[in-house]
Amino acid sequence: MSDNLDDLRNVALLAGSAVDVDLTLGTALEALAEIIPYDLAAVLELRDHRLVVRCARGTFADARVRAHVIDLANAPELTAAIASGRPRIFTEEEHDLARGGEGDPYHGIVELPHGHSCMVAPLVAAGRTVGVMTFDRAVCDRYDDGTVALVTVYAQLVALALALTLRPDAGASRAEARPQPVTAPEPVIVPEPVAEPLPIDVKPLVEVERAAVLAALIASKWRTYGPDGASTKLGLPPSSLQHRMRKLGISKPKP
Numbered sequence: 001m002s003d004n005l006d007d008l009r010n011v012a013l014l015a016g017s018a019v020d021v022d023l024t025l026g027t028a029l030e031a032l033a034e035i036i037p038y039d040l041a042a043v044l045e046l047r048d049h050r051l052v053v054r055c056a057r058g059t060f061a062d063a064r065v066r067a068h069v070i071d072l073a074n075a076p077e078l079t080a081a082i083a084s085g086r087p088r089i090f091t092e093e094e095h096d097l098a099r100g101g102e103g104d105p106y107h108g109i110v111e112l113p114h115g116h117s118c119m120v121a122p123l124v125a126a127g128r129t130v131g132v133m134t135f136d137r138a139v140c141d142r143y144d145d146g147t148v149a150l151v152t153v154y155a156q157l158v159a160l161a162l163a164l165t166l167r168p169d170a171g172a173s174r175a176e177a178r179p180q181p182v183t184a185p186e187p188v189i190v191p192e193p194v195a196e197p198l199p200i201d202v203k204p205l206v207e208v209e210r211a212a213v214l215a216a217l218i219a220s221k222w223r224t225y226g227p228d229g230a231s232t233k234l235g236l237p238p239s240s241l242q243h244r245m246r247k248l249g250i251s252k253p254k255p
Helices: 004-017 021-032 076-084 145-165 170-177 205-219 230-234 238-248
Strands: 040-047 050-057 069-071 117-125 128-137
Touching (some): 021 145, 230 238
Antiparallel strands (some): 040 050, 050 069, 117 128
């Protein structure tokens, strides 16, 4: 099993640099597949009260999903989840149109069974909601608290990457940084591009890693071994997890 903390650090590096945001979003969803089982995972960008699919992965991630747009005016439960700023697991009743629910975010696009696993995680950067991540699984089961905690950590990184593309000067600053063709005979000195400060608080990688380890430990009730232990949730051998805990200064609270 791959080391999911390495994947987490890679996503953080890509998000901070914003070299290729679509690559970052895809990398994030692929890394999450190791710890969050899904048949469809997507990042949707918030545009004028609508959610537009920006990136999708999984068995059901076809052309129709990638072209999907959700009008929040017709999705009050999804709007409430976004307003909460926290990941939310949707229940069978909320998906059941016959019971007054609004259906799955991909209703009419993807055929998923009633009662299937569904989670929505708002993407918030510097206090601004920039979109959501959605996770759907074609089984009738709920995502557990440990999974929700890990999604919370990843959502911060994905929000950072997505927010960078929404800056008004995102395209202009890259164009200005390119050296222009020189046609005059005299030498022209092209100044080095100056890195602009990000409008978002970027957390050091060690803080991101520490948050992920703590989230898994708390969700596992500080068990490190076994199928429900933190090492399994993080995709680490138990010995490697214990080493990371010592390195990060994490220890089980005394009763």
